[in-house]
Each structure stands twice: as C-alpha cells, then as structure tokens.
Amino acid sequence: MFDSRHIRTFHEVVKTGSYSAAARSLGYTQPAITQQMKALERAVGTPLFLRVGRRMRLTEAGETLVRHADVILGSLSAAQQQLTALTRLRTGRVRVCAFPSANATLVPEALSRLATGHPGVRVELLEDEPPESLRRLVRGECDLTLAFTYPGLHDEVPDEVVEILLMEDQLTVLLPTGHPLARRRSVKITDLAGERWIAGCLRCRANLLHECAELGFAPDVAFATDDNLVVQSLVAEGLGVAMVPALVLSFMCHKKVTGRPLDPASRRRVCAYVLREHLRIPATALVLDELRAVAANKVGC
Structure with missing residues (x-):
C-alpha cells in the first residue's frame, strides 16, 4: 500500500x-x-x-x-x-421519505428554504405511510423519514434510529358545510356517534377506532381511503364525516367542507427519524434543521 x-x-x-x-x-x-x-x-x-x-x-x-x-x-x-x-454543504444528496400530508406541507417549504441557502444540496423525495416508511429507513432506502404516531399507538423505535419530535398536529373533524355541527367552534366525537365515517390510512383508521372505543362506541366506517383529496370529496358530497390532522386543512380544496377542532383536543406526534450515525452527515443534519424550522411555525406545534 x-x-x-x-x-x-x-x-x-x-x-x-x-x-x-x-x-x-x-x-x-x-x-x-x-x-x-x-x-x-x-x-x-x-x-x-x-x-x-x-x-x-x-x-x-x-x-x-x-x-x-x-x-x-x-x-x-x-x-x-x-x-x-x-x-461545506455546497453539494450533497439526501433521500427523504414522508407521509402524504407532510409531503404536501412541511417538505416543500423546507426544500424551498434549503434551495435558497444551499442550492447544491439535492433532495430526493419518496412517499410512504408509517410504519413502512420507518422500515425503509432501516433498510437504507432513505436517509431521513417523516412519520406520525398517535397516543396509545406508538411503535417501538429501533436502537439505531433517533426519533426527533417536530410538532404536535391537532386532529380536526371534517363536516359537510351544511351539517348542524359545522356551526360550532369545536366538536365532540361523541356528538358524531351516529354518523357514517370516512377513514384514512391504516394508522389513522386504527386511531379513529381506538378513540371511539375509548368513548364507548364503534364508528360506522362507510369508506376508507389513503387519499386526503378523496376524503374531502366524500365529505363534500355528504357521504360521511372524517377525522383528519390540521396539516390537511392547509390544502383543503372543497368549499363545501368545514373543519372543526375536537373537544377535548386530540393530537398526533409528527417526528423525524434518522439513523444515529447519519446525524453527523452535514447535508442530512441541514435538511433536518430546515424541517424543524418549518414545523415550529405550523398549527398545533
């Protein structure tokens, strides 16, 4: 040698x-x-x-x-x-895997900030729901993952992974605009016990069932879809009500849909996950810093 x-x-x-x-x-x-x-x-x-x-x-x-x-x-x-x-962060590549509502809100804003200060750092964007997004991190398919958890439904985090809380995202109820409860400032889940429900992804659906069970009823889930826009469309047509995170409200497309916070408040935790050794990689640490900064200004943090 x-x-x-x-x-x-x-x-x-x-x-x-x-x-x-x-x-x-x-x-x-x-x-x-x-x-x-x-x-x-x-x-x-x-x-x-x-x-x-x-x-x-x-x-x-x-x-x-x-x-x-x-x-x-x-x-x-x-x-x-x-x-x-x-x-010196003139170049670098970071693969980010995030869930859909984060990709529609937190990630674009963070990438815009990154492009202004460090145009040579390239971010490749992937999309997946937890817990699969966390598995992709462990398999080495991405460098940083954004995922969410609900109270009582928290996954075990592998020892080699660091969990960093970005924000707490308040849950809201989507109602057709003409619904009697849409005139209230907040809505109790028990007031919607007799409604048909539109459930979201598997983890969101599990939380809906869990919260309703805690209050003594089983929701009538008429539809289930991972697509937030489809959820809004179904609510707009009066086909049911839905429980969604506040992040979704920032890209609500239907004028016939009204969002109301839950009473008492219920929240999900939005976290970044990164392999412990990757925290020392400058480009990954920079993307994480930008995500923190954006999340700090979001509703419910």
Whole structure:
C-alpha cells in the first residue's frame, strides 16, 4: 500500500530533478525527502532512481510509477474537492421519505428554504405511510423519514434510529358545510356517534377506532381511503364525516367542507427519524434543521 504523501513527494522530485529542489519546493528538509523516497522504494520493492554522476535517472519502475502518479494525485485532488464540497454543504444528496400530508406541507417549504441557502444540496423525495416508511429507513432506502404516531399507538423505535419530535398536529373533524355541527367552534366525537365515517390510512383508521372505543362506541366506517383529496370529496358530497390532522386543512380544496377542532383536543406526534450515525452527515443534519424550522411555525406545534 502506497502512502499518498510519498507519491506526492516522488512527483515533486521527478518534476524538480533532485531531492534538494523538491525539499525547497515542498518546505521539507532534504533528509526528510530522502527518508520518504526510501520508504516508497521499500513499498514498491525496487529502486526508483539511479544516480548517474550528479544527475538522477528514473529506473523502469520509476518510469512506471511516474505514468500513474499524475492519475493518482488527480484522483486524490478530485476526492478532496468533492469531500470539501460535501462538508461545506455546497453539494450533497439526501433521500427523504414522508407521509402524504407532510409531503404536501412541511417538505416543500423546507426544500424551498434549503434551495435558497444551499442550492447544491439535492433532495430526493419518496412517499410512504408509517410504519413502512420507518422500515425503509432501516433498510437504507432513505436517509431521513417523516412519520406520525398517535397516543396509545406508538411503535417501538429501533436502537439505531433517533426519533426527533417536530410538532404536535391537532386532529380536526371534517363536516359537510351544511351539517348542524359545522356551526360550532369545536366538536365532540361523541356528538358524531351516529354518523357514517370516512377513514384514512391504516394508522389513522386504527386511531379513529381506538378513540371511539375509548368513548364507548364503534364508528360506522362507510369508506376508507389513503387519499386526503378523496376524503374531502366524500365529505363534500355528504357521504360521511372524517377525522383528519390540521396539516390537511392547509390544502383543503372543497368549499363545501368545514373543519372543526375536537373537544377535548386530540393530537398526533409528527417526528423525524434518522439513523444515529447519519446525524453527523452535514447535508442530512441541514435538511433536518430546515424541517424543524418549518414545523415550529405550523398549527398545533
């Protein structure tokens, strides 16, 4: 195995023509240059220079190494420049996997902030619901995951994963605008015990069933869909009511739908998850910081 410092010194000796000239160029002493060249020759296993009078001539091995030295030093320089760009956040790639309402709200705002301050950092966006999004993180398919949990339905987090709370997202009820309860400032779930319900993703559906069971009734789930826009459309047409997070209200598309907070308040936790060792990667840490900043300004945080 060659020492890159020895290769660099060898290159300078060849360029300047002598150990003493290389020493002056590199700021070393001549004995230091001599020692480095002896160490390199031991690593090669054969002499690299022959002395012809006062001049130095390359051996066949030396000529072979010269042909590769430029490539080796060029590759090292390119690697150093790329690593410097990564650590100084001029470049970098971060794969973010988030659930749909986060991808529609938190993520775009965070990426906009990132593009302004660090345009060289590239973010690849994936979408999945928990707990599958957390599994993708552990499998190495993404670098940072946004997921949510509900009280009483919290998953175990693997030891190698760090959970970082971003915000608490208040749950709301979506009602057709003409619904009698739409005139209230807040709504109790028990007031909706006789309604038909539109359930969301598996985790949201489980929370709906859990909260209703805690209050002594089982909701009549008429429809279930992972698509927030479909939920809104079904509510708008009077086909049921729905429990959704406040994040969804920021991209509500139907004028015939009214959102009302629950009384008493119920919230879900929105968290970022990252492998512990990835917290030390500058680009990943930067994306996490931008997500924190955006989440701090959202409703329910």
